[in-house]
Amino acid sequence: MLRYSTAVICAVFIATGAVSGEDQTKAVGDTVSFRPTNMNPPVTSIIWKHRSSSGVVFKVAEWDEDGFVVPNQRFKGITTLDEKTGQITITNLAVEHSGVYTIDINSKEQEQRFTLKVLGEDQTKAVGDTVSFHPANINPPVTSIIWKHRSSSGIVVKAIEWNEDGFNTPMQRFKGITTLDEKTGQITITNLTVEHSGVYTIDINSKEQEQRFSLKVLERVPKPVIKTEKIEGNPVVYLRCEYSEIIIWKNSAGETLIGSQLDQKGESIAVQFTGNPENFYTCTLDNGASTETSDPVYERDLFKDQGEMKAVGDTVSFRPTNINPSVTSIIWKHRSSSGIVFKVVEWDDDGFVIPNQRFKGITTLDEKTGQITITKLTVEHSGVYTIDINSKEQEQRFKLTVMEPVPKPE
Incomplete structure (x- = not known):
């Protein structure tokens, strides 16, 4: 029993020249041109736009x-x-070029609509x-099959x-990696390289079939x-x-984050302190064929270079x-960001x-170890802390940054 592919059967519409305001149906790999009806001088700008099926x-x-x-x-x-004429020409068409095309002349959208369907x-x-x-479709008897690449x-x-007489792979770039099932007509190519990109067609019994297969x-x-x-x-990194x-940016909760476009290439995100050292962020690249994270x-x-980072309500x-x-x-x-120094707690x-x-009601001091503990932190507790022992200031500095918790995205 013959197997049938789910590939769309394309009816190739052959046209020469440009068509104004009409529908065009093309096959993968074909060329299309659209041209506006009126193009009155002076023309200082032209923009062609494409609206996909998803809008x-x-x-x-x-x-x-x-x-x-x-x-x-x-x-x-x-x-x-x-x-001069406003005509746009697109070669090597792919299915993703299907949609509606419009033209703006001198920043004004024209009424014409050009619909393209690529099969x-x-x-x-x-x-x-x-x-x-x-x-x-592959109807018996089949005596020859040729797959071609453009x-x-x-x-x-x-x-x-x-x-x-058997199989033949005449082109070096396909040798050792290409197989053909003569019963179904299916071609399989392994170890693909960039040069295998293009449009593939099949001849059955010396007759080229209408289907086009585009590979990128x-x-x-x-x-x-x-x-x-x-x-x-700046407390943001x-x-x-x-x-x-x-x-694609994601955090440790699996949420997708929206990045900002960089001037040259890529994106950035701003990360705020959340108080959870195990929170993390990843960047994934996706070119439609492969992904890496x-x-x-x-x-x-x-x-880590900003001292203790705490959220409002935490303890340090x-x-x-x-x-x-x-x-x-x-x-x-305690020395605040404005440079004001005052006593937090003292013992003698x-x-x-x-x-x-x-600091009243939230601060304790262990006079044996010298440890200070502050609960119910607020943003105003941020700053640098120092300790005097027996009226002599010690060299150690303890930096504290207290930040509002980051709200969960809605």
Whole structure:
């Protein structure tokens, strides 16, 4: 029994010249041109736009006095624009080029709509992957099969052929990696390279079939490395992922985070202190054919140079390294970010005193170890803490940053 592929059978619509305001149906690998009906001088700018089936609109090509730009990756290298007639031409069509095209002339959208439907089968693979293409119909008797490959430059070569004399793989780039099932017509290519990209067609019994199979082979994305950027006096740490591919940021809770576009390439996110040292962040690259995820970056490493990082409501303790016997007095002091210094807690033979109101009821001191503990922290407790033992200030400094908890995204 013959097997049938789910690939779409394409009816190739052959057309020459441009069509204004009409629907066009093309096969994968074909070329299409659209041209506006009216193009009245003077023309200072032209923008062609594409709206996909999902409703997403983006620029295909634009021209003004500064020159010609193709901003979207899927149209680069295959799109041209004639600024005198307004005609756009797209070669090597893929299914993703289907949609509605409009033109803005001198910043004004024209009424014409150009609908394009590209039929065939698209596949995107990574270098080293395997791909298979299967014709929709293969009716016996079959005496010969030839699979052909057309590159982006338009060169057509035989990938593999079969007839009653056996199999033949005439092109070096397909040798040793290409097989053909003469019963189903399916071709399989392993160990793909970028040069295998292009459009594949099949001849059965010396007749070319209508189906087109488009293959895009992309280099595998590298494993990304997250760079960190800290700004003096700013409690936020910026994480940067400097790559050209699609970037997906995630935190340890599995939530996807929205990044900000960098000037050159890549994205960054701003990370705030949450009080959980085990929280982490990752950056994943995705080019549609392969994905790679960075090693996690932990909060404990991001904020380790900023002393103790605590959230509002937390508790903190500081303890001097050395406290020798015969201690008769201890004073802990706090210096705020504005430079104001005051006593937090003091102890001597007469007992304990907490002179400052913001530390009353939340601060304790162990006179044997010198350890201070502050509960129910607020942002105003941030600053640098020092200790005087027997009226002599010690060299140690204890930095504390207290931050509002980060709200959960809605």
